[in-house]
Amino acid sequence: MYSRVMKATKDHLVEAAAELLWERGYAATSPAMIQKRSHAGQGSMYHHFSGKADLAVTAMRHSAGQLRLATETALDSGTTALERVGAYLDMERNPLAGCRVGRLVQDPDVVADDRLRAPVEEFFTWLQQRIADVLAEGVRSGELRPDTDVAAMASLVIATVQGGYVLARAQQDQAAFRRATQAAKSALVHLRA
Amino acid sequence: MYSRVMKATKDHLVEAAAELLWERGYAATSPAMIQKRSHAGQGSMYHHFSGKADLAVTAMRHSAGQLRLATETALDSGTTALERVGAYLDMERNPLAGCRVGRLVQDPDVVADDRLRAPVEEFFTWLQQRIADVLAEGVRSGELRPDTDVAAMASLVIATVQGGYVLARAQQDQAAFRRATQAAKSALVHLRA
DNA sequence: GTCTATAGTACGATAGAC
DNA sequence: GTCTATCGTACTATAGAC
Numbered sequence: 398m399y400s401r402v403m404k405a406t407k408d409h410l411v412e413a414a415a416e417l418l419w420e421r422g423y424a425a426t427s428p429a430m431i432q433k434r435s436h437a438g439q440g441s442m443y444h445h446f447s448g449k450a451d452l453a454v455t456a457m458r459h460s461a462g463q464l465r466l467a468t469e470t471a472l473d474s475g476t477t478a479l480e481r482v483g484a485y486l487d488m489e490r491n492p493l494a495g496c497r498v499g500r501l502v503q504d505p506d507v508v509a510d511d512r513l514r515a516p517v518e519e520f521f522t523w524l525q526q527r528i529a530d531v532l533a534e535g536v537r538s539g540e541l542r543p544d545t546d547v548a549a550m551a552s553l554v555i556a557t558v559q560g561g562y563v564l565a566r567a568q569q570d571q572a573a574f575r576r577a578t579q580a581a582k583s584a585l586v587h588l589r590a
Numbered sequence: 591m592y593s594r595v596m597k598a599t600k601d602h603l604v605e606a607a608a609e610l611l612w613e614r615g616y617a618a619t620s621p622a623m624i625q626k627r628s629h630a631g632q633g634s635m636y637h638h639f640s641g642k643a644d645l646a647v648t649a650m651r652h653s654a655g656q657l658r659l660a661t662e663t664a665l666d667s668g669t670t671a672l673e674r675v676g677a678y679l680d681m682e683r684n685p686l687a688g689c690r691v692g693r694l695v696q697d698p699d700v701v702a703d704d705r706l707r708a709p710v711e712e713f714f715t716w717l718q719q720r721i722a723d724v725l726a727e728g729v730r731s732g733e734l735r736p737d738t739d740v741a742a743m744a745s746l747v748i749a750t751v752q753g754g755y756v757l758a759r760a761q762q763d764q765a766a767f768r769r770a771t772q773a774a775k776s777a778l779v780h781l782r783a
Numbered sequence: 784g785t786c787t788a789t790a791g792t793a794c795g796a797t798a799g800a801c
Numbered sequence: 802g803t804c805t806a807t808c809g810t811a812c813t814a815t816a817g818a819c
Binding site: 420421422424425495496499500502503504505506508514517518520521522525546548549550552553555556557558559560561563564566567568569573576577579580581583584587 | 613688695696749751760761774
């Protein structure tokens, strides 16, 4: 029997791992760090998970799920396609922290192991399709030009966000992120029919 | 006396470190790996450099310098501003390998240490200014609209490339990178006066 | 389920011979 | 300048008591 309000040690481990994966990536995060942050012992971690990789996959799915929910909310807020994609670009983010999902892609161990990469790939594949769908709806409704390459524009929007994180972290300045996303919004306006 | 053709052990260390930093990042690259790839012993590395961080800074400046030269070449190839920025977007790259400079920005140890972050920050600050200058010249010559926000567009172009790497690595597909850069080129066309 | 103890390996760095 | 030997620490994981 699991309580609905009390969080189990397992949940604390997953959340601590998700935080550390966000902050430090996979390779630079050690089981000891996760245990310390979640106030769990060695034994607890190895009881609930087979090892670092197993816990990381669970934590990555946790992070991707959270981000997916927040993204859905943004993409559903607004009536026109440009409003909805604009809301995605304007989502509340901490540019200096980086993307909790996208940052994992730089890790050699993550890309090398299909089990570790799967949650990341699934997230971006879903996101690409989701934004392309919103744009396609805009084309169908007559809001956007009929010759709009919705797949390419979706890639541009996502790349702008991911690249914006890189610029912000490199210069330690949130403004670098905003410059990129605002420029993307300006570019989207030209898709209007 | 240093020969002009024979590479010294120090150069081998720097090049091996630059490769590994590109492939694996800072935290996941160990001195032992660098020594093995450069066929140098422990003693050689610690004779020429004070430690891992010192060698890494030298290797990062080496990588940034190479990329800066290649980028200069691209930005100088073409007559119009759109051709020159387009050449930057179309530079020969391996999207699955990631950006040798941009990837370092995800490393917590790099961002935490100003000495390690400096080469990365300098590169992106230079790149941002360089692309903004090319666009500004396009505005001045009458090629681009006078109300063009050159700083924002430069950020969009750079973010597209950096984000394109993220998409390509996440999906293990070069096409994801090309979709983003081609969409950026389409967006740039709308800047025409 | 959680704890402590410990395994075996690799880490980054230093010492000292040559 | 380069080598081997070694330091002390941290790594990921397992064992076995409770």
